[in-house]
Amino acid sequence: MDFGRRHRIPYFLKARLLPLVTVSFLVGGCLDIPDTPEPKNTASSVTVYAVQTGSQDSTNLRIHPESPATLKAVVDPKDLESELDFAWYNNILLEKGATFKIPAFAEEDSIPNRLVIKDSEGNTASIDFKITVNSPPTFTEDISPAQGDTLYGTTRTSFAFSWKAEDREDNSLDYILELDTAHYYVGALEKIQQSGLHPGTHLFRVIVKDSEGDSDTLPIVKFYVVDTLETKK
Amino acid sequence: MKACLQKSWLLAIIVMAVLSTLTSCSDSDQYLYESEDAVVLQIHAEMARTFEIDSAHVRADTITSKDTIVFIGEISPNRQAHYREYYWTLDGGDFSNDMNFRKPIPKPGYHEVCFVVTDYFGDTLRDTLQLWVSNPPIVEPQGFIPAAGSQGLSPKEGIHFAWHGYDPDSMSKVYYKFEIREPKGLAYTSDLHRKLYTSSNSIMDTLLEAPYFTYWDNPHFYHRLENLKYYTWEVRAINEFGLESDTVIQGNFFTKGSKNEGGIQAFVRFSNEVLYDKYYYSYHGRIRLDVLDSSSKSVIQQEMGIDSNQTIIAPLKPGKYKIIASLPKLTDFAPDTVNVVVQPGEISSAYPLLLNDTVPPSNNYLSPEGLLLGNDTLDFRDTLRFYFEDHGGDLYQNILWNGQELRGYDYRKTIYNSDHSADTVFITLPQSYKSWTYQLLTIEAYDYSGNLNSRTYVIKPSMKMPEPETSSSGSESSSSSGGENE
Numbered sequence: 001m002d003f004g005r006r007h008r009i010p011y012f013l014k015a016r017l018l019p020l021v022t023v024s025f026l027v028g029g030c031l032d033i034p035d036t037p038e039p040k041n042t043a044s045s046v047t048v049y050a051v052q053t054g055s056q057d058s059t060n061l062r063i064h065p066e067s068p069a070t071l072k073a074v075v076d077p078k079d080l081e082s083e084l085d086f087a088w089y090n091n092i093l094l095e096k097g098a099t100f101k102i103p104a105f106a107e108e109d110s111i112p113n114r115l116v117i118k119d120s121e122g123n124t125a126s127i128d129f130k131i132t133v134n135s136p137p138t139f140t141e142d143i144s145p146a147q148g149d150t151l152y153g154t155t156r157t158s159f160a161f162s163w164k165a166e167d168r169e170d171n172s173l174d175y176i177l178e179l180d181t182a183h184y185y186v187g188a189l190e191k192i193q194q195s196g197l198h199p200g201t202h203l204f205r206v207i208v209k210d211s212e213g214d215s216d217t218l219p220i221v222k223f224y225v226v227d228t229l230e231t232k233k
Numbered sequence: 234m235k236a237c238l239q240k241s242w243l244l245a246i247i248v249m250a251v252l253s254t255l256t257s258c259s260d261s262d263q264y265l266y267e268s269e270d271a272v273v274l275q276i277h278a279e280m281a282r283t284f285e286i287d288s289a290h291v292r293a294d295t296i297t298s299k300d301t302i303v304f305i306g307e308i309s310p311n312r313q314a315h316y317r318e319y320y321w322t323l324d325g326g327d328f329s330n331d332m333n334f335r336k337p338i339p340k341p342g343y344h345e346v347c348f349v350v351t352d353y354f355g356d357t358l359r360d361t362l363q364l365w366v367s368n369p370p371i372v373e374p375q376g377f378i379p380a381a382g383s384q385g386l387s388p389k390e391g392i393h394f395a396w397h398g399y400d401p402d403s404m405s406k407v408y409y410k411f412e413i414r415e416p417k418g419l420a421y422t423s424d425l426h427r428k429l430y431t432s433s434n435s436i437m438d439t440l441l442e443a444p445y446f447t448y449w450d451n452p453h454f455y456h457r458l459e460n461l462k463y464y465t466w467e468v469r470a471i472n473e474f475g476l477e478s479d480t481v482i483q484g485n486f487f488t489k490g491s492k493n494e495g496g497i498q499a500f501v502r503f504s505n506e507v508l509y510d511k512y513y514y515s516y517h518g519r520i521r522l523d524v525l526d527s528s529s530k531s532v533i534q535q536e537m538g539i540d541s542n543q544t545i546i547a548p549l550k551p552g553k554y555k556i557i558a559s560l561p562k563l564t565d566f567a568p569d570t571v572n573v574v575v576q577p578g579e580i581s582s583a584y585p586l587l588l589n590d591t592v593p594p595s596n597n598y599l600s601p602e603g604l605l606l607g608n609d610t611l612d613f614r615d616t617l618r619f620y621f622e623d624h625g626g627d628l629y630q631n632i633l634w635n636g637q638e639l640r641g642y643d644y645r646k647t648i649y650n651s652d653h654s655a656d657t658v659f660i661t662l663p664q665s666y667k668s669w670t671y672q673l674l675t676i677e678a679y680d681y682s683g684n685l686n687s688r689t690y691v692i693k694p695s696m697k698m699p700e701p702e703t704s705s706s707g708s709e710s711s712s713s714s715g716g717e718n719e
Contacts, residue, residue, distance in 0.1 A: 154579075156383065156384040157385060158384055184376060184395060186378065189445050191393060193379055193383065
C-alpha cells in the first residue's frame with residue numbers, strides 16, 4: 001500500500017515541525033483575543049447658542065435684556081446629545097440640561113459663562129463663553145426737521161439737523177446721516193448744519209449704532225425747501 | 234613554495250606603495266581644526282529704499298504696501314569666508330536666496346525679515362530687520378459737513394464739522410489734523426507760476442482722534458471766529474506710523490450775521506498777474522473798493538492789498554449795492570464795477586472785479602543833459618539813456634541792434650525812479666559797433682499786462698568813410714578813424 005508511504009514525514013522534518021507545532025498550540029491556547037470592539041460615536045463639537053426672539057447666535061452670544069433668552073448646547077452629531085450631561089455654571093452650578101433659560105432683565109451673575117459636558121464614562125469637557133447683554137440704542141422724539149417741515153433759504157443756507165438717541169448701557173454712539181442720496185458719517189455729533197439743498201422735497205434719516213454693534217434707525221423724514229430768493233422774485 | 238612567497242612579497246610591496254602614494258597626495262591636514270586659522274563670521278542685514286549710494290540704510294522702517302525695499306546682506310570678513318548657505322526669511326517663511334535683492338511686502342502689518350547664514354561648522358547666524366507695512370489712511374474729499382460755501386454758521390451756537398476717514402488696513406489708529414484758517418490772498422512761488430492756495434492766518438490747528446469736531450466760541454481763545462467772515466478748513470489723516478492721507482478735505486464757510494446785517498465777498502483780479510509777485514506796497518499802493526448803495530451814495534470805502542485776491546465787506550444792510558474797484562497808484566488799471574445783492578445774515582459773493590491795464594509804456598531818448606528829446610536820430614555814444622514810463626507796474630525791455638537782440642547784462646543797466654512808475658535804461662554800446670553807415674537801435678518795452686511799446690532809433694555813422702588815395706600826402710590823416718566821442 002502506497003497510502004502509508006505517501007503520508008510519511010521524513011525524520012528531519014519531524015524533528016523541526018513537532019516543536020514548532022507544539023509551541024504554536026501552546027501560544028494559541030494561552031492567547032485570549034477579545035472580540036472586535038463595536039464602533040463608539042464621539043462628539044466632534046459642542047456649540048453654545050444664544051436664542052432670542054427666534055434668532056440664533058453663536059458668534060457674538062449677544063442678547064437683549066428686555067426679553068427672555070435661551071442658551072442652547074448643540075452637539076455634533078446631534079444623536080449624541082442624549083448621551084451627554086450638561087451643566088451651566090457662573091462660578092457655581094446654575095442649572096443642568098442642554099438648555100438654559102435666561103429671564104428678562106436677568107442679573108449678570110445669574111447668566112452662565114461656563115458649560116461643562118460629561119459623558120457616560122465620566123469624561124468631562126468645558127466651554128467658557130461670555131453672554132453680552134446689550135440694549136440697542138433708541139432715538140428720542142427730539143428730531144429736526146420734523147416730518148413735513150418747510151425750510152426757507154437758498155442753496156448756500158446752512159439748515160440745522162438735529163436728533164438724539166439714548167443707550168441703556170451708556171455705550172458710545174455713532175451716527176450716520178442720510179440726506180437724500182448722500183451718507184455722512186457724523187460720529188457722535190447730534191446736530192449739524194448743512195447747505196447745498198435745492199428747492200423741493202428732501203429725505204432725511206439717521207442711523208445710530210452703539211459700540212456693541214447694536215443699532216436703531218429713524219423713520220425717513222420728508223421735508224421741503226423753499227428758495228427765499230425765488231419767492232421774492 | 235618559494236615562488237609563492239615571492240609573489241606574496243611582491244603584492245605586499247605594491248600595496249604598500251599604493252597606500253603611501255595615496256597618503257602623500259591627501260590634503261586632509263587642511264581640514265583639521267586649527268584655532269589660529271579660525272575666522273569668526275559676522276553677518277549684517279540692512280535695508281534701503283534704493284540701491285543708490287546715498288540712500289539711507291536702516292534696520293527698522295515703516296513702508297506702504299506699494300513700496301519696494303532693497304534688502305542688503307553682508308558677511309564679513311568677506312563673502313569668500315567659509316559658509317555653507319545663506320537665505321532670507323519673511324516672518325519665518327521663504328523670502329529670497331539672493332544676498333541683495335529688491336522686493337515689496339504687500340501685506341499690511343508687522344514683519345520680521347531675517348538674514349540667515351549657516352557657517353562651515355553648521356552654526357546658524359541670524360540678523361533680523363523689522364518692518365511695519367501700512368497703507369496711508371483715507372479721508373474722503375467729498376461728502377463732508379458743512380458743505381463748501383455754507384452760509385450763516387454761528388461760532389456762538391457751535392459749528393459742527395464731520396467727514397469720513399478710516400484706516401484701510403483696519404490696523405492702525407487714525408488721527409486727523411484739523412485746521413481753520415482765515416484766508417488773506419493768493420500765494421505765489423518764486424518762479425511766478427500762479428498757485429491757487431491762499432496765504433492765511435491760522436485760527437485753529439488741532440489733532441483729533443475722531444472724524445468730527447465742534448467749534449465752540451471761547452473768549453479765552455487767542456484766535457476766534459468772528460461774525461460775517463470767510464474761513465477755510467482743512468483735514469488730513471495721519472496714522473500711527475506717521476503716514477499721511479493722499480487726499481485732503483478742503484472746505485470753506487461763512488459765519489453768521491444778524492438778521493439786519495449781511496456782507497459782500499469781493500474778488501479782484503488784474504490783467505497783470507505778475508503784479509501779485511512784484512508787489513511793493515509803498516510803490517503800488519492798495520486796491521480801493523468803493524461801495525455805493527442803490528441811490529449811488531457811498532456806504533463804505535475799503536482797501537485791500539494787491540497780494541490779496543478777496544476780501545469781505547461787512548456789515549452791510551440787506552439790499553442792492555455797487556462796488557467800484559480801483560488802484561489809485563497804478564492809474565493804467567481802469568476801474569471796474571460790479572453789482573451785488575446783500576441777503577440778510579449772509580455774505581454774498583460778487584462777480585470778480587477785473588482791473589485791466591491797456592495802456593502801453595512810453596519810451597524816449599534822454600540826452601546827456603537830462604532832457605527828454607523826441608527825436609529818433611541819435612549820435613553814437615558810449616552810453617545811451619532811454620526813459621520809460623508806465624503806470625501799470627514793472628516793465629521789461631528788449632534791445633535790438635540792427636534787428637539782433639543786444640545780449641548781455643553789461644550792455645544795459647536799469648534804474649527805477651522813486652515810485653517805480655518809470656525806468657531809466659542805460660545802454661552801453663561797444664566800440665566795435667561803430668560804423669560808417671546808419672545803424673538801427675530798436676527798443677521794445679513791455680508791461681506785464683502785455684502792452685508793448687516798440688521804438689526804433691537811427692544811430693548816425695560814427696566813422697568816416699576812408700577817402701580814396703589820390704595822393705600820398707594826407708593818407709595818414711584819412712586812415713585815422715573815430716567817432717565824435719573819441
